[in-house]
Amino acid sequence: MSVMSGEGNILIMAVRNWVYYIKEAFRSVVRNGWMSFASVGVVTVTLFILGSFMLLNINVEHLTSEIKNQVEIIAYVDEVLTRDEVDDLRVSLIQMVKVEEVRFVSKEDALVRLQEQLGELVEGYSEEGRNPLRDSFEIRTIIPEDIPEVAASLQAMTGIARVDYGTDVVEKLFRFTGAVQWVGLAFMLGLALTAMFLIANTIKLTVNARSREIMIMKYVGATEWFIRWPFLIEGLFLGAIGALIPVLILSYLYGETVAWAQLNLYFLPLVSPETIIQQMSKTLLILGTVIGGLGSLISIRRFLKV
């Protein structure tokens, strides 16, 4: 019986402590109004920049992968080949490990396509024997980066007269998109660290302003976690609010941007808001709360050594 009531007492005390922690955290947010505002502001601004960059980076990545996927090799078939030989060649192309798709374009089809593009400039070539074009294969690789290698091995095959994949352009594009991704990653990492530093410092100011309170708590016999919890909850809360604001603003702005782009820049394939916003919100909210909580734990550590 006494054990039961003892456990009950501990439970009541724990509940009372948690009510105190939460109440104290929110009271402190209000009491240190300007400091709270500054902390939220710092988180908001840094996460806003981080979030914008994230949206940009995801879209650049999406865009480059779209472009990469459109890059293909055109292999012109030697004119001396018979239809059967061309078919054999096609089979052996399909069997290549890195090749995803092989499309045969006869010289007649190629001419029609050219005429569609250029109109009257290429009229008069339609009659038998006057077509200057060649039969060709349009080949796509599974990974766009394999194009130069596949092209080289095609060049060596018998029956293929010439290989074309816009050598310079493709290689430059790959180098460029690779660089963009690395720079973006480095930039985002740098920004996240800056945010952490700024927030830890802002919270340190809050804690500094209340070092007196902490010292008194220590003198009257508060346990370390009793002192820590309200600050931790405050940090988590400020971090979450600081993340929520840019999430809302960015979600709205991105939705508007995509809607606008669909009307005005329809050729630009932007990532749909549903998927990207979810991903961004999750990242920013987790980052905001972690940064806020970690920031307050780091800043309070020094003051607990009384």
Next chain:
Amino acid sequence: MIEVQQVSMVYPNGVNALEQINICIERGEFVFVVGESGAGKSTLIRLICREYLPSKGSIKIHGRDITRLKRREVPLLRRNIGVVFQDFRLLNNRTVFDNVAFAMQVIGSTGRDVRKRVPEALELVGLTGKAKMKPLELSGGEQQRVCLARAIVNQPALIIADEPTGNLDPKTSMGIMDALKNINIRGTTIIMATHAKEIVDTMRQRVVVLEGGKLVRDERRGEYTHHGC
């Protein structure tokens, strides 16, 4: 109740603050620790609060060596010690009531207990009727009384006061001393560091004199002004 045995304290910067101190304080005693600044008064007080650990020796409170306490046991020790500071250390943005209640909330007291014991403590130090005021609206003496009320509200067995009258004029100081005497009469042990000769001389209580980190005199019903044995 408190046994300070062979305690020496050397600070990390090499300063020799205390040397081979032995003091035994009984329950319910009123002890002045006197000496010039730098004599080691504050160091002794901080050692008893377990703010520092001594370089050598042991300090026992209720038979328990506090130099061997684990980090998480220190708060429990401090709940049995009420501390009064020279500079009051009040929270200026909270009312008198809240300042005193703070000490109870921190150790998880119920709201009912807080509402009962805070007014009692304020009455004991003569601050009835000032509960709703903020510390800066009070005089220095009154602020020190708030600090005193905060120290006693958890009914500790020991009160430690570090120069509690250091910032007060003589008349106000005597008021604080009366309040301390009142608390002592109820059975609370009091250790007070001071260099106010008049106060020590009029109170006629035990006096421990420190000089350059050494205990040079320990006298019941002593006076500060008389030196040597």
